[in-house]
Amino acid sequence: MIAPMAARKQRLNPRKQPVQNRSKTTVDTILLGAAQVFEVHGYAAGTTNRIAERAGVSIGTLYQYFPSKEAIAVALLERHIADTDHRLHEWVGHMVVEQHGLCDALHDYVNGMLEMHSKQPRLQHILLEETPLPENVHQALLEAERHAAKTVAGLLRLYPEIQHPCLEHAGFMVVQTVESLTHRFAAHPDDQFIPRNIFIDEMVAMLVAYLARV
Amino acid sequence: MIAPMAARKQRLNPRKQPVQNRSKTTVDTILLGAAQVFEVHGYAAGTTNRIAERAGVSIGTLYQYFPSKEAIAVALLERHIADTDHRLHEWVGHMVVEQHGLCDALHDYVNGMLEMHSKQPRLQHILLEETPLPENVHQALLEAERHAAKTVAGLLRLYPEIQHPCLEHAGFMVVQTVESLTHRFAAHPDDQFIPRNIFIDEMVAMLVAYLARV
DNA sequence: ACATAAAATGAATATTTACTCATATTATTG
């Protein structure tokens, strides 16, 4: 007889919201510790006790501000999504002002994304892939990607050399390609086989050829 | 005081190799059950007891032929790597014989890979990303990809219209792009936003433009 | 039929780990 996976009532909200500065710092510290612990141990082996220890707070304190281990991972991930989104809009803003050519613009984008994902590649991989996330977070990720696709499509509209008949699809492909390849290379930089800067150049060449094809 | 993560002596080899047909069937059944259980529950919640139950064998039997839960996941993954590799070589073989154009050839490849990865997308995702794999398996994956890159490079040599100065890099990019985008789409087919066949066409267009660019 | 090896069993074990709560400490306010 297998254990019946009892529908354990899991708390959804934290017991307390931080109101004083003291506790706001504490929350930040916990997230910092969690990032470090997950990075080293992965999600499953990144225990809440380890996180608390690393952050220098007691396990009880951790559970005052996070209802579950999962909530900690989700908080970290939301932060990463926000960062990525911010970077994308920053880029689009720059590109609209300084009228770069398509090639330079894409180079900038790819470079920025690779830089961003190279910071804590293992952590990002753990949060995005290894952690069993609740469905609504997956939905949020999908939504963020759609939104990014539209944003990029808006930028592409400024380049008359682009031949692609459907900018929405083009934007989608650009975002997906950059996200996928960037994550992959950041996670396993195969510098022996292909150096980083060449990888960037190749990716840009591919995107330019795709967008401005005859 | 945190539990010291004692260097637990984990068995590396199974207690028994299957010699009779009976036990060979058993091993297959266990792998089949494991695939189903992982697919439904994910790696962490896919317990060995559940796997055994699903396969219709006792938990003891399972541990006769697999030294650990991890070993089961690795066995499943190795099977998938072999399948992918087989499919790639099959494709290259066909392409060498029937002289298809570059566009058709790539379409065939992309289509095949997407088909392959669409079969059990969740299982593959779980095995490749969610499961914390030992380092040597990651190495094997990297190696398989390098090998694939070289194989594709060999095929690309047959197409004189390809302008790319370095076929090794081109092969690498093709393999990485197809693998990444294919996995991504198989895992989260955003059919609302972009239908499958258009997605394939776009990917092929991108690769052709990249390879045969002026 | 017999002996021996292979295969299968599943209750029991040992460990891990997310999470709680009664209590203590520290800040804020009037």
Added chain:
DNA sequence: CAATAATATGAGTAAATATTCATTTTATGT
């Protein structure tokens, strides 16, 4: 300086689960 609210503590709990092993069942070869 109360009095009250916010914050921090950490030993303890309950549940889950990977793995073992002594025993039984089944096949094989002579």
